Amino acid sequence: MSKYYELDEKTVIDYITNKVDFFAKDAVLETEEIGDGNLNLVFRIKDIKNNTSVIAKQALPYVRVAGEAWPLDIKRGEIESKILEIEYKLTGGLVPKIIKYDLDMYVMVMEDLSDYIIMRYGLLEHNIYPKFADQITDFLVKTLLLTSDVVMNHLEKKEYVKDFINPELCEITEDLVYTEPFGIYDRNNVEEDLKEFTEKNIYADTKLKLEVAKLKFDFMNNAQSLLHGDLHTGSIFVNQESTMVIDPEFAFFGPMAYDVGALVANLLMAYISADAWIEDKEVKEKQKEYLLKTTGEVIDLFNEKFLKTWDEVVTDDMAKVEGFKEHYLEDVLINTAGVSGCEMIRRTVGFAHVKDLDAIPNNDKRIDAKKTNILMAKDLIKNRAAFTSGEEYINLIKKYF
C-alpha cells in the first residue's frame, strides 16, 4: 500500500498527466468527481481543448458510504479490471474499454461514456431505451452461458473460479440481500410508516424466509457462471443507440439467475415508481408501457437467445443430451424470479435503497408503492416456479396495476 494515496480533483490531473498516455500534449484538463456509488472514487478528466475525456476509478480500502469503520479489500479493483477485459471480449464491447489499470494505486482508467446516462436516472427522467432489451440480453447470454461448464473447458473454468473468488464482496450480498432484510438487523433502513407492514409481511413470514434461505445457499454454492454480481440499473449506462455495463467489482462465479434477477427487479421497481410518481398521464402510460414491454422482452429474449446460443456453443457431451438445455434454462428462470424478489425487498427495507422508490415525494404514494413492491416480491419468491416467461411477469404486473 506504500505507493497508494487517495486521489482528489486536484491530484488526479497530475496523476493522469504523468501516468497515462492518453491526452494530447496541448491538453487543458478539467476534472470532477462523479462517483455516486457505494464503494469508490470516480473522476471524469476532460481535455476541454481537444474535447476528449477518460474516467478514472479508484478503489478505496473501505466502504465509501460507511466510512473507514467498514474496511474492504482494495484489490477488488484488480478483479474489476480483469472482468471488464473478459466481458469486453465476450460481448464485443458491451462494457467500457480499459485504458490502464494501476496495481499500486488501484486506479482503473477507462473509456468515458459521456454520451450515456446511468439507466436508473434515465428512467427517472422518463426516457425510453428501445434497444436496451435486445442489448442487455446479448450481454447476459454471452457473459453467462459462455463462462459456464456448458461451454468452457472444465479445467480452465476451474482456474477462473479460483481467480475470481471474491469473499468480501460476496459477503456483502449474502448479508444485505439474503439475510438482513428478512429480520431485525442494525443496518436495515425501514421507513416508520412501513414498519408494521414489514414485520407482518416479511419478518413473520416463515415460508418466505425458508425460500430466501434456499436462494441464499444457491448464491453461495452454485459456481455456475462468471457473474457481473451487481447488475441493477445503476450499473448500466444507456442511450438511444447502445448499452454499456459497468462496475463488475462484485463479479464471481455464481448462479446465472443472480444477474438476470437483479436486472428484472430493478425494471419492476422502475415500473412501480413510474406509476406512483409521474404526473403527466400520457407520459406515465407511455413509460409504464415501455417498462412492461421491456421486462417481458428481457425474459423472452434471454430465453430465446440462450437456447439458440446453446446449440451453437455447447461443448460438454452430457449437456447435449435431449431435454437438458430446457431443464437448465428453466432452473435459471425460476431462480431469476426468486432473486428478483429478494432484490426488491432489500431495496425497500434493507440497507441500500433505490431512488426509484425512496424519492417518491408524496408520503402515502411512496408507502403504497413500497407495499406493492414487497407484495410483488413475495409472489416472485414464493411462486417462483411459475415465472418462466415474459408473459408471466406481465401478468404479475397487471395483477397489481
Added chain:
Amino acid sequence: MSKYYELDEKTVIDYITNKVDFFAKDAVLETEEIGDGNLNLVFRIKDIKNNTSVIAKQALPYVRVAGEAWPLDIKRGEIESKILEIEYKLTGGLVPKIIKYDLDMYVMVMEDLSDYIIMRYGLLEHNIYPKFADQITDFLVKTLLLTSDVVMNHLEKKEYVKDFINPELCEITEDLVYTEPFGIYDRNNVEEDLKEFTEKNIYADTKLKLEVAKLKFDFMNNAQSLLHGDLHTGSIFVNQESTMVIDPEFAFFGPMAYDVGALVANLLMAYISADAWIEDKEVKEKQKEYLLKTTGEVIDLFNEKFLKTWDEVVTDDMAKVEGFKEHYLEDVLINTAGVSGCEMIRRTVGFAHVKDLDAIPNNDKRIDAKKTNILMAKDLIKNRAAFTSGEEYINLIKKYF
C-alpha cells in the same frame, strides 16, 4: 521437480532413514510396495526388530494404471496431506495421522494401519464390521456439515474453496463417472456379454442420461462442502473396532451427496456380489443381512446425526429458519441416490471397475449380477426423489433379491 525421483523398494529405505525421524536407531527396516490404487506408489516400511511401521505414499506425475501418456498434476499429494490434517481434526482421528509431507518428493509418510484391512477386501472375505455404519456416518456428518456454509465462516470457507480447487482430479470424475459410461467412449470397459444390454439400457435411455447430466452439473458447480471425493470401500480401512478413511486426493468443495452416494453404491455392489458369489448358504445369508442392514443404517444414521449436529453447530442466520435443515438434508439424500446410481453404472461399464463384480467366477452369474446392478442403478438415478430413508434402500434391494 529437480529433487524428485520415483521411489522403489530399495531407495525408499534410504529415504525413510535419512528424511524421516520415526524409527529407532537400531531399526532393521524391510519394505514392500502395497499400492493397488490407480494413481500412486505406496510402501509399507517396517522395523522388524522393534515391530513399528509407517506408510510412505508417493504421487506420480501420471496416472499409474494408464502410464506416462496420461499425465497428472503431482501436487495433488499436497492437497491430500492438507485434507488428511483437516479431516483428522474434524473427525477426531477417523483418518490416519500424517508424520511428514515432503514437498520436493511429493511423499507423504503416515501412520501405518497394519491391523486394518481395506474394506472392499474385508467384505469379499465375508467379514462383518459391526461398528462401521456408526463410524462412517460420524466421518460423513463431521467432514461434510462442518465444512459447509451452514457452519463455517463464509469468508474462510471461500478461501478453502480456492485452496482446494482440484481441476484435474475433478475432470477424471466428470469423465469417468458422469459422462463416458453413458455412451460410446474408448476408455469404457464393457464385457462382451453385457454389450447389448448396455446399449439398450444405458446408451439408448435418454431419460436416464438427462438425469445424469443434471447430477454432473451439480457435481461441477455445487461447492457445498469439502468432500473426500472418492469414498468407495477401497478408500476405507476397517477392523472390528474402528474405521479409517484414506486417499482423499480427489478432495474439493462439491456436493455432499457425492461422498454419501459413492459409499452407498459400493455397499450395494458388495451386496450384489455376495449374493452371486458366496457358496456357503449360511455365510451368504449372514453377509447379505449385514450389508442390507448397514446400507439402511448408513442412510438413517447420516440422517439422524446430520439433523442433531446441525442444531449444535449452525451459525448462518438463514440456515436457522424453520424447515431449512430438513429441506437441505432432503436435497442431499435425493442426490445421494442419484450419485449411487452413477457410481454403480460406471463400475460396471466404465473405465475403472470393482473386484466385487468383476471377480465373480461364474460367467452367467457375473453377467446377471452386472445386469441387476445396472437396473438398480437406473432406479436410483431416475427415481432418486424416493430414496430419503434407509427403508427405501432396503426395499430397493428386496425388490431385486
